Amino acid sequence: MTTPDVLRPVLGAIAVVWHQDQVLLIQRKTQPNAGWWGFPGGHVELGETAMQAAVRELFEETGVRAQPLEYLTNIDVFLRSETGDGTGAVHKQYLLTAVLCRYESGTATPADDALQARWLPVAGLEDHGLELIDQVAEVARLAHIVQERHT
Template sequence: MSVIQPPRPVLGAIAVVYHLGQVILIQRKTPPNAGWWGFPGGHVELCETAMQAAQRELFEETGVIARPLEYLTNIDVLLRDAVGAVQKQYLLTAVLCAYESGIPAADDDALQACWIPVDEIEHRGLELIDQVAKVARLARQRLV
């Protein structure tokens, strides 16, 4: 007899690369948040730490190499349907990374990838995924 398990949150990792007053952001190509701007990232794979996942996803989505430094913060994401019921839940671990090399170029599930000054994130008219500007400011605060 099998027991039906209720849906569970999904663990994801995002790479927050802060360098010279800027962070790398991507425009997402695929759901959830297709067309919106946020940090490179994705699912944490089995046998992989969140730090390793952030580093891998960063490279896959932008071609940039960075060294994970520390866990910066966690972000709870609740995706709701039209009546407000939670359809999917994510726990995103933001990993602060030190830039090493590469020029951001969109790849994998990114439409665009670029450096954006932290002070301009909210003034560029980009559709931002929740908490992007807040997390960018937190990264700057940690590394300045």
């Protein structure tokens, strides 16, 4: 018996890497959000935890190695069909798990799904003229607060 295809949310993980009062952001190369800035991350693969996925994706996209410390928050992302007023039908949904990570080694070099990679101070993150993906600044500020427990 064959079951019909069912659209389901996709689980992803993002690495919020904290180092010297800065976080690492990438400019996305591919959709969704091509050209926009956000945290390195991607799909959680079958058999891996979100923490493992976050550090794997971080290394694949930037060459940076980090230690996952703890889960920060979850972010719901809904991609909707274009209607002009934001009320279109949901055609893709992501649940992103934000993982606080401590930098270990590597030079941030864009690779895989990244056009650019930059370390940026959390203070005034919105003032650098970058198109930030929704909730990036809020998650960076949360990381700033939570990382104090790990220093």
